[in-house]
Amino acid sequence: MKIAITSTGNNLESKLDQRFGRCSYFVIYDTDNEGLEFIPNPNKDVSEGAGPAAVQIVASRNVRKIISGEFGMKIKSLLDSLQIQLIMLKDTDKSVSEIIQMLKN
C-alpha cells in the first residue's frame, strides 16, 4: 500500500508540511517494499487550484492514504470519492523519517 506524506524538503529529515496543496515535496512511501519516492510539487506557488492538482499527482500513483497538516475544503469531497484516507497531524514538528517509523510499528 502506498502512502503520501507532504514534506518541506527532499530528504528524510525534513519536516511534515502543514499544507497539502502547496507543500514543497510529496513523499510516496510504499509499505510493501519500503520504497520511497520524492516528487517536487509543481503547483507550489499557484494562486488557485493547488489542492485538486495535488490530488491528481498523488492519485496517479495509487496512493491509499495521505498524511498532512491540513486539507482544504475542495479536497475532502474529492478524496472521499477516490476512497483515499486523510490523516491530519496538526501542530507537529515530526520529520518524515519519524512518521515512517510510526507507520512501521
Place this chain on the structure above:
Amino acid sequence: MSRQFRLRRISNPPAITGFKPYGNNINGNKSSVIFLHLEEYEALRLCDFEMLDHWHASQMMGVSRPTLTRIYSKARKKIAEAFVLGKQIIIEGGKIYFDSDWFSCKDCFCFFNNPSKQQEIKECPLCGSINFLNYQQAFQEPEESLTRCNDVCVCPTCGFETPLKFGCPCKDEICSHCGNHLIRKGIPY
C-alpha cells in the same frame, strides 16, 4: 407545525471540547456554562478563521445564507457572553452531521477519516494504537464514562440522600424534607 431544521454540515471537528476561564472574579456560584453548538463553532470557524464570506460559508454548511448569518450571530453572542461574564464554554450538540466519519487518535493526536464506510476502523492508521475516538459518536451521545457518576448528594442537616444528576451540581438541589441546599457526599464544605 413548523418545518424541521435542515441539518448543518460540519467539515472539521473541533480540536478541543471547550474553554475554561481563569482569574479571581469567576462567577462560580451559578451554573456558569455556555453551550456552544457545533454548528455555531463551524460558522465561526468558516467566517473568522477561514475568512469566507457568509454566502460561501453557507454553501459549505449546506444551509441558506440568512440561516448561516443567524447561526453566526448566535455564536458571536454566546462567545461575547462567555467573555464578559467569565463563563465556561463547552462545544457540543446542535443539529449537525459530519461530511465524513472523523476519528481522533489519543496517542499520536492525529485526525483521520474513514473513506470506505463498509470497513470498520480497528486501529489508528498512523501509530496503530487502538485508543481512538469516533467524533460522530462522541459528539452526538456523550461518553458513558462522563455521564455515569456514582456520587451522592446529601443534606447537611437532615441527612437526606439523592443520587447526583449529571450536570446538576449538588448545591443547586434542594432537600425535599427541610428545604436546605444539598452538598456532595464525602466532600467537606
